[in-house]
Amino acid sequence: MSIEIKLSRFNRIYRPDEILEGKLIARLTSAISYQSIRLTVNGTVNLQVRGGSAGVVESLYGVIKPIPIVKKVVDVRSSGKIGSDTIFCDPKRPEGRESGKVLRNLPWRQYQHPDVVRGYLHKSLSATTEFIVESEKDNLPQKPVSPETVIFYITQDTQKHALLPELKSGGFRVTGKICTQCSLVDPLVGELTVEKSAIPIQSTDIHLLRVESILIGDRISTESTLMQTTQIADGDVCRGLTLPIYIILPRLLTCPTIFAGPFSIEFKVSIVITFLLDQSKKHKKVADPKAPKSWVAMESVPLELVRTM
Template sequence: MPSIELKLSRFNRIYQPSDLLEGKIVIKSSSSISHYGIVLTLNGSVNLQVRGGSAGVIESFYGVVKPIPIVKKNIEIRTSGKIGPGTAEIPFSINLRQRGEENLERFYETFHGRNISIQYLITVDVMRGYLHKSLSATLEFIVETDKADILQRPISPEMVVFYITQDTQKHPLLPELKTGGFKVTGKVSTQCSLVDSINGELTVEASSVPIQSIDLHLLQVESILLGEKIVTETSLIQTTQIADGDVCRKMTLPIYVILPRLLTCPTVFAG
């Protein structure tokens, strides 16, 4: 049984919209293969997705909200012919965005959300007629903002001061906390580049009960505007433990969180 595989020139599969997408099509077969053409398809779109389990509020709009096309290209790599036995490597190159080319939408950064995904896929099809099943392979690559755009719009880190006391909590507390008091102060960056970490610091000023753990939760906020109604869902995507056990009081603890690339993207507003 012949097999087909797509390999990109960059091992991390990260590209900017102005880059050239280069790679090779690897076909392995024990005998020669006749085909009616090898076609490469480039697809990028913003999609609403339904995951397994109970559907959320956003997912209820799955049949209403149409995908937003970003880019779609078809390139014929080879016309009809034959591929000999063994391993054949066919190189290819595609411009993601050419100057003067009219794109369907601007290139949003790759994002794997709970309800919304921004994906870029490259697919190769080897057409073999009615008697044989076509050979096909699909590979996802990651799109990030052009370096030129980043230089034009430098990101200045913003630090926000926060504090947590027994009075800021909305859930029921132990009587010891209510009477004895509790106070945590700190600061954390709320605006940064995706390639940078979230930094900050935290200090337990006072706690009348022992502390078991201090964790920082990274949340993902997704919204859909449908007519005049905005539906928003927030989901947890990562937890980072800042401290384990009862920490010393008035000691400054560092906050350092690496962002999971595929689950985060710059704040995006799309049609």
């Protein structure tokens, strides 16, 4: 037995003044009785410690409480009985429409959670789906945002982590430019050139990271999450050849850059060059992909995301 939520929009993106519509489908092997069916909309900001995290985030995790943004409960039906493959919350029926508008000023993703309460001796049925609430169109820039780019260069002298002796003695230089401000609906663009490298290159990748920060008293706890990795080139590329950078942003994992009181959501782009050495062959799978490795050179730049009409 299970229940499933199907929203009316495949992209799950809504405006503050729009109705949240969809279907609640119960898939049952036989008819069951229930005490109530209700939908709960929750929106919170919560910092979670992932594998490899340590230091201030780990020490403060026990006192960090989720910051609520919105919570709304809608009763779909009172007690009754349902048969197999029953559809509730059909937008064509009056009881299927959410009783209010989507709440305003929600800067991040929200979660819809339905419950079918079956009584004391039976386990309740539940499911969760995610949707996005975007701000009003009137508050958005009327013209598309002109992408801002920054010029970067990567050499053995720009690396803050330890490198293998072969990389430090042989030397390398990678230059290029990449967008540092762009619209959510536009791709992340730029270019990259390997000017010289004494060591063959195994892979050239672009990492997209989300940086979430929460203010706790007089301290700020920050965590970076690797959202997407895009390979720009596989293998040792020709020297002096300009490689294009063209990355589609993952819409369900990104939002406009936010600074909202006790928390903020920012983004970073890392250009990662992996060299073909014995160590890189032996360590293809690493527990923490964000941790710098001695056979890797990288450069990170901030990325500001803006939503436009």
